[in-house]
Amino acid sequence: MDQSSRVLLAIDPKFLAQSIEETAHLEDVALTPHWELKDRHIAALMMALHADLEDGQPAGPLYGEMLAATLTAYLVKRFSVRPVAATRAAGGLPKARLKRVLEFISAHLSDEIRLETLASIAGMSRHHFSELFRSSTGVSPYHYVIGQRVELGKRMLRDTDLSILEIGLATGFADQSHFTKTFRRIARVTPRDYRIAA
Secondary structure, eight states, X not given: OXXXXXXXXXXXXXXXXTTSGGGTTSSOOOBOOOSXXXXXXXXXXXXXXXXXXXXXXXTOHHHHXXXXXXXXXXXXXXXXXXXXOOOOOOSOSOHHHHHHHHHHHHHTTTSOOOHHHHHHHHTSOHHHHHHHHHHHHSSOHHHHHHHHHHHHHHHHHHHOOOOHHHHHHHTTOSSHHHHHXXXXXXXXXXXXXXXXXX
16 A cells, blocks of 8 residues: 655745745735645755754754745745745845844854844845845855854863853753754864864
8 A cells, every 4th residue: 555644734824924025015925725736845845844843943943944934935936826026135135234133143142043033133034034144144044053153162162161061051052962963063073072172
């Protein structure tokens, strides 16, 4: 017997409207219903969202929010009842807005950082902000935050006697395991070995 699985996706119409600049002025957005839709882009985003939730969102909500923003923007652009002219994000964030966002991230590395907050500081939709942020910095907001947390972790490993657990928590990671795994992936060495070599 051939097994298949289906996912029923329900999204608040106001959330959809706020997903991209072209529809942000609308109260809501309606999508054309598709009951037997097979779309590899949607499937990939849904699998990544599912995996992040199953893992307990170890990096906090920012990664999942970026996936959700990408998914909703894709749905609106592809399946909106009213045609939406897709505009291409170009040139990156204006310097003053980028500076405000980067300063906020730097001041809140130990806190839960949300995509909605960063987009609000920049004064734009989540998806548009993510595209312009990537254009300005070369990385997604999620990867930028993770990179900054690891850099802060390096400084703390060099300059303090705090335990690896304490440093992991102080840099916004859920636990020591997530800090160590992420640190090793980015720095190519464990926090313990980095501290010994520093």
